[in-house]
Amino acid sequence: MPFNANTKARMFIKSARICCLCYKPCGTNIEAAHIIAEADGGSNADDNGIPLCFDCHQEIGGYDVRHPKGNKFTDIELKSRRDKVYELVENGVLQAQLVTSQLRTNSNSVHQHNSNIEINTYKPTKEVKVIIELALNQSTRPENIPLKLQLLNEREQAFVIDTLTEKFDNSESLNSLFAIIISENFNEKSLVILEQILRKVTILMDIDLKRDFMCNVPIDILKTTDEGLRIAFFTELIGILEQNQFAEVNKITGCLTKIQESIPEVLVDRYFKALIRMTDSGAWQAQPIAKRILLSLDKELAKRALSQIDKELLIYDYKKDYYPKLIEQHKKNWPKDKKELFDNYLILEKQEFNIKYMMQ
Ligand SMILES: [Zn+2]
Numbered sequence: 001m002p003f004n005a006n007t008k009a010r011m012f013i014k015s016a017r018i019c020c021l022c023y024k025p026c027g028t029n030i031e032a033a034h035i036i037a038e039a040d041g042g043s044n045a046d047d048n049g050i051p052l053c054f055d056c057h058q059e060i061g062g063y064d065v066r067h068p069k070g071n072k073f074t075d076i077e078l079k080s081r082r083d084k085v086y087e088l089v090e091n092g093v094l095q096a097q098l099v100t101s102q103l104r105t106n107s108n109s110v111h112q113h114n115s116n117i118e119i120n121t122y123k124p125t126k127e128v129k130v131i132i133e134l135a136l137n138q139s140t141r142p143e144n145i146p147l148k149l150q151l152l153n154e155r156e157q158a159f160v161i162d163t164l165t166e167k168f169d170n171s172e173s174l175n176s177l178f179a180i181i182i183s184e185n186f187n188e189k190s191l192v193i194l195e196q197i198l199r200k201v202t203i204l205m206d207i208d209l210k211r212d213f214m215c216n217v218p219i220d221i222l223k224t225t226d227e228g229l230r231i232a233f234f235t236e237l238i239g240i241l242e243q244n245q246f247a248e249v250n251k252i253t254g255c256l257t258k259i260q261e262s263i264p265e266v267l268v269d270r271y272f273k274a275l276i277r278m279t280d281s282g283a284w285q286a287q288p289i290a291k292r293i294l295l296s297l298d299k300e301l302a303k304r305a306l307s308q309i310d311k312e313l314l315i316y317d318y319k320k321d322y323y324p325k326l327i328e329q330h331k332k333n334w335p336k337d338k339k340e341l342f343d344n345y346l347i348l349e350k351q352e353f354n355i356k357y358m359m360q
Helices: 005-015 054-061 075-090 093-108 117-121 126-136 144-150 154-167 171-182 184-204 207-216 219-224 227-243 246-258 265-278 286-295 299-306 311-315 322-329 336-347 350-359
Strands: 030-034 049-053
Touching: 005 030, 005 049, 005 075, 030 054, 049 054, 049 075, 075 184, 126 144, 126 154, 126 171, 144 154, 144 171, 144 184, 154 171, 154 184, 171 184, 171 207, 184 207, 184 219, 184 227, 207 227, 207 246, 227 246, 227 265, 246 265, 246 286, 265 286, 265 299, 286 322, 311 336, 311 350, 322 336, 336 350
Parallel strands: none
Antiparallel strands: 030 049
């Protein structure tokens, strides 16, 4: 039995008729696929469904757990992809992105999936294929890619860029794309390309690639990307800091602090709160980075960061080693409402301080 009409309607509304695997806006060409096949006991409830385009449906249909050759998606993975799309649609990020990239595509000749018929009928020349190969190839020097691209005509360039933003899946191909973005000849397209990369990295990529993205992304362009898109990206990373899983925070903290200026305003307080907690973490790589970054903040950011220090944090600071340093360091930038707390923290004996503030 297929899903009933109501179930399907709910799924399509939640995904905004965007395919949960390839992110193509599908319109009527969308299907409700079973995550666990009915033959394997999968139900017809919402939770077992995933909205997919015809191509992706066919692809997961061809997959069989009993013959794991070519086995691409597990049910857990399908669900998590679906939920991510639902989430991004719910807070408007994905739809807004599709609309803006569609609009820009029309004026810009950087193509989105299906938006231009030309791209479907265009047959890449051997030369074009070679450049794509090179850009995806791990041994290529990324700065060579824009030079080679320059030799192509505009349609060929668009095809190469489109293919790369669709296919990149490792640090090297990411760096090829960044090299294109920062080269003068592709100035006009850099924002569109970076937003496509950011969307894909947010939804699809593992923590290692997210780290590589953060460490190498041109920050000046990142700052100008759509705010909703950055919110989706940084929310996940700040969530990782908050959960304080050592292996993950050790991986991302250094690179995240390098691009902290591009964190959207609504997340800045959460970010600093997490960073301040990190100074007391057992994560051996992340902890010293957090300490160093907080000590070296400029005036405005120091104020934001210090406003995240509350009395609980200071009461439970048994070592009284780092926080006094941090608070002293930014003495000129204390938020007004923290002045008394900080003064007392620095002056009073630990026990006195605790008695005073535990009562309040
Ligand atoms: Zn699809």
